[in-house]
C-alpha cells in the first residue's frame with residue numbers, strides 16, 4: 001500500500017512555498033503539487049515530440065517516493081533532472097524506463113504510451129544508463145557494447161557487420177575505443193562509465209535516460225560526456241540526465257527539472273531554475289550565481305546555509 005498522506009514522506013522546507021504555483025508544459029494544473037514552481041517561459045501544452053511523464057507516483061513500504069511527478073523533456077534537447085540525495089531521481093528514471101513501473105500516472109514518448117510498449121519495442125526506443133551499473137560478465141568491452149544491438153536484430157541472429165560498426169562508432173563516440181579488447185570486469189569506475197554510455201549509444205535510442213552519467217569521470221571526461229549528450233540532442237534524440245553537478249547542468253542543459261521529496265519543485269529553462277532563491281532552499285545551501293568567464297552561462301558557487309541568528 002502506498003501512503004499518499006503528505007506527512008509520511010515530505011520534508012517541510014524543500015523548494016518554493018505555496019503560492020508560487022504556475023502551470024507549465026507537461027505540468028497539468030490538476031496534477032501539479034503544492035509548491036511546484038514552473039517558470040512562465042515554459043508555459044504551454046505538452047509537446048508532441050519528446051517525453052512527458054504525467055502525475056507519476058510510486059511508493060514502497062507505505063512510503064510515497066514519487067508523488068505525482070509531471071515532467072516534460074522535449075525532443076532534440078538535453079533536460080537535466082536535478083534534486084538532492086534521495087529526492088527520487090533514480091526512481092523516476094526507472095519508472096519512465098518501465099523497470100519499476102509507476103503505481104499511478106503515465107509516460108508518453110513521441111505520442112506513444114511508453115509503459116504499454118513490449119520490452120523489445122521499448123528497448124528499441126529508449127536506453128537507460130543506470131548509476132553505477134555493474135557488470136561482472138567475463139566479456140570484452142566490445143562484446144558488452146554489442147549487447148546494445150540485441151533489440152535491433154532477430155532473436156536467433158548473431159551480430160551483423162553493421163551491428164559491429166555501430167558498436168565501434170559508439171565506443172569511439174564515448175571515448176572508450178581504446179578499451180575495446182579489455183575485460184569489462186577489470187575496468188576502473190570511470191572506464192566503466194564510458195562503456196555504459198557506449199552500450200547505450202550502440203542501442204541507438206530515440207530517448208536516452210542517464211542516471212549520473214558523469215559519476216567517476218575526470219573533468220575532461222565529464223565535459224566530453226556532456227558534449228556527446230549535446231550532440232545526440234542536436235541529432236534529434238530526447239536526453240534526460242540526472243545530474244548532481246549543477247555547474248555541468250548549467251553548462252550543458254537546455255532546461256532542468258528540480259525535484260525534492262518526490263515532487264517537482266521547479267522546471268524550466270536552465271538559467272531560470274539555477275538561481276539562488278530556487279537552488280538555495282532546495283539543497284539547503286547558500287548559493288550565488290556568476291557568469292562563466294568564457295561562455296557567459298551561469299556558474300554556481302555554494303557555501304553552507306547561514307544559521308539563523310539567535
Ligand SMILES: Nc1ncnc2c1ncn2[C@@H]1O[C@H](COP(=O)(O)OP(=O)(O)OP(=O)(O)O)[C@@H](O)[C@H]1O
Pocket residue numbers: 060061065083084085086087088089090091092
Ligand atoms: N526499492 C526501494 N525500497 C525502499 N526505498 C526505496 C527503494 N527505492 C528507492 N527508495 C528510496 O526512495 C528515495 C529516493 O531514492 P532515489 O534513489 O530515487 O533517489 P535519488 O534522487 O536518485 O538519490 P541520489 O541522488 O542519492 O542518487 C530514497 O529515500 C530511497 O531510499
